Amino acid sequence: MENKRFRLENPLEKRFQCLTCGNLVLFASEDLHSRVVKSCFDCFTKEMTNIPEFTRGEVIDGRWKVDRLLGMGGFGAVFLVTDTKDVESAMKYALKTEYVSQSHNLKQEVYVLKLATQHNRQHFCRFVHAGIGENRPEKAFYLVMTLIGHTLEKLHKVCGRFTLPCALSVGMQCLTAIEEIHSIGFLHRDVKPENFAVSKEDESRVIIIDFGLCRQYLDEKGRIRLPRPIVGFRGTVRYAPMSSHLRREPSRKCDLETWFYQQVELTKGSLPWRQAEKKDETGMFKERCRFGVGLDIFLGGCPRQYVEILRYIDQLGYYDEPDYNKIHNLLRMAMKCFGLTEKYDWVEAARKAEETAQLLRANGGLVV
Ligand SMILES: Nc1ncnc2c1ncn2[C@@H]1O[C@H](COP(=O)(O)OP(=O)(O)OP(=O)(O)O)[C@@H](O)[C@H]1O
Numbered sequence: 001m002e003n004k005r006f007r008l009e010n011p012l013e014k015r016f017q018c019l020t021c022g023n024l025v026l027f028a029s030e031d032l033h034s035r036v037v038k039s040c041f042d043c044f045t046k047e048m049t050n051i052p053e054f055t056r057g058e059v060i061d062g063r064w065k066v067d068r069l070l071g072m073g074g075f076g077a078v079f080l081v082t083d084t085k086d087v088e089s090a091m092k093y094a095l096k097t098e099y100v101s102q103s104h105n106l107k108q109e110v111y112v113l114k115l116a117t118q119h120n121r122q123h124f125c126r127f128v129h130a131g132i133g134e135n136r137p138e139k140a141f142y143l144v145m146t147l148i149g150h151t152l153e154k155l156h157k158v159c160g161r162f163t164l165p166c167a168l169s170v171g172m173q174c175l176t177a178i179e180e181i182h183s184i185g186f187l188h189r190d191v192k193p194e195n196f197a198v199s200k201e202d203e204s205r206v207i208i209i210d211f212g213l214c215r216q217y218l219d220e221k222g223r224i225r226l227p228r229p230i231v232g233f234r235g236t237v238r239y240a241p242m243s244s245h246l247r248r249e250p251s252r253k254c255d256l257e258t259w260f261y262q263q264v265e266l267t268k269g270s271l272p273w274r275q276a277e278k279k280d281e282t283g284m285f286k287e288r289c290r291f292g293v294g295l296d297i298f299l300g301g302c303p304r305q306y307v308e309i310l311r312y313i314d315q316l317g318y319y320d321e322p323d324y325n326k327i328h329n330l331l332r333m334a335m336k337c338f339g340l341t342e343k344y345d346w347v348e349a350a351r352k353a354e355e356t357a358q359l360l361r362a363n364g365g366l367v368v
Pocket residue numbers: 070071072073074075076077078094125145146147148149151209210212
């Protein structure tokens with residue numbers, strides 16, 4: 001396996017020698033918020049608490065002043081910072097950091113984000129800076145990027161269920177974000193509502209985040225890399241494509257399949273396998289949801305164009321370039337059939353709240 005500290009003992013048995021503690025252990029993927037990790041439970045838990053800590057007011061690498069913690073991920077933390085070299089603008093940024101010795105994915109995130117910024121891709125944060133800062137007990141890699149607003153997961157929870165125009169509008173933007181990442185030569189491999197957020201400046205623009213599990217699918221000559229015969233499970237069980245359940249090499253099709261599961265969840269509120277506990281059980285649900293009663297349960301209540309989208313994605317092969325436009329057109333057609341236009345529930349809610357506040361102000365505190 002590619003990780004520095006864990007060696008694959010036998011891929012078929014999914015047994016690993018944890019090179020931190022030396023024990024032979026089973027893959028602990030589903031135990032830990034459905035994220036694939038290459039460690040035994042104990043080492044992973046220790047690692048979770050072993051992330052760089054920066055305190056308010058501390059200046060990282062002589063430049064980035066810490067305001068507060070924004071969030072924590074599996075291997076690192078994200079802080080709100082200001083640039084001490086540009087005090088006038090008072091711009092705030094997000095600084096993502098991991099210990100150098102434990103850096104799993106941050107270097108790759110830096111690479112992907114830099115590439116997306118260079119190519120002026122619209123559905124990404126902007127890359128600002130990357131470097132190494134002092135931290136106890138060791139140095140920490142960091143990446144500075146522009147700020148995001150709430151994630152789709154949070155907005156979905158807060159708004160309850162998205163209205164159909166909102167689900168369709170969000171779906172189209174997520175699809176464009178995926179097309180953009182493919183256009184710079186990478187698969188995302190962890191498409192899910194937690195990994196999309198709205199832009200801080202424009203709450204109707206959706207941004208894709210977290211490139212820790214990305215994989216370059218093109219070689220240096222721009223050809224599609226040959227598939228590996230067996231591949232470890234990557235991503236999040238609930239949204240994982242069939243190929244991941246079968247340990248096959250993922251492709252652009254797989255990001256679209258994952259996007260589709262997310263799309264159905266955002267449209268209906270949940271997926272039929274939300275209660276499934278095991279990876280294999282979830283895989284079985286996904287297999288059955290393609291035909292007969294399974295299909296009715298899966299897509300019942302969704303626009304009929306969803307069936308066509310599923311059929312289209314399913315017939316794509318490893319080397320095929322997806323026709324993103326075809327899917328966009330089907331989503332547009334669904335909008336048209338129901339006489340809908342682009343809409344974002346949280347923007348609407350904010351507008352209504354503002355109107356109420358204005359009325360209250362105009363009427364001395366009372367709505368009449
Ligand atoms: N650009 C940003 N602006 C504001 N907050 C951010 C930004 N990037 C990340 N965050 C916050 O930090 C959290 C963790 O970020 P991210 O998902 O990128 O980290 P991770 O370590 O890869 O996480 P995970 O292990 O869950 O995949 C996010 O949920 C979000 O709350």
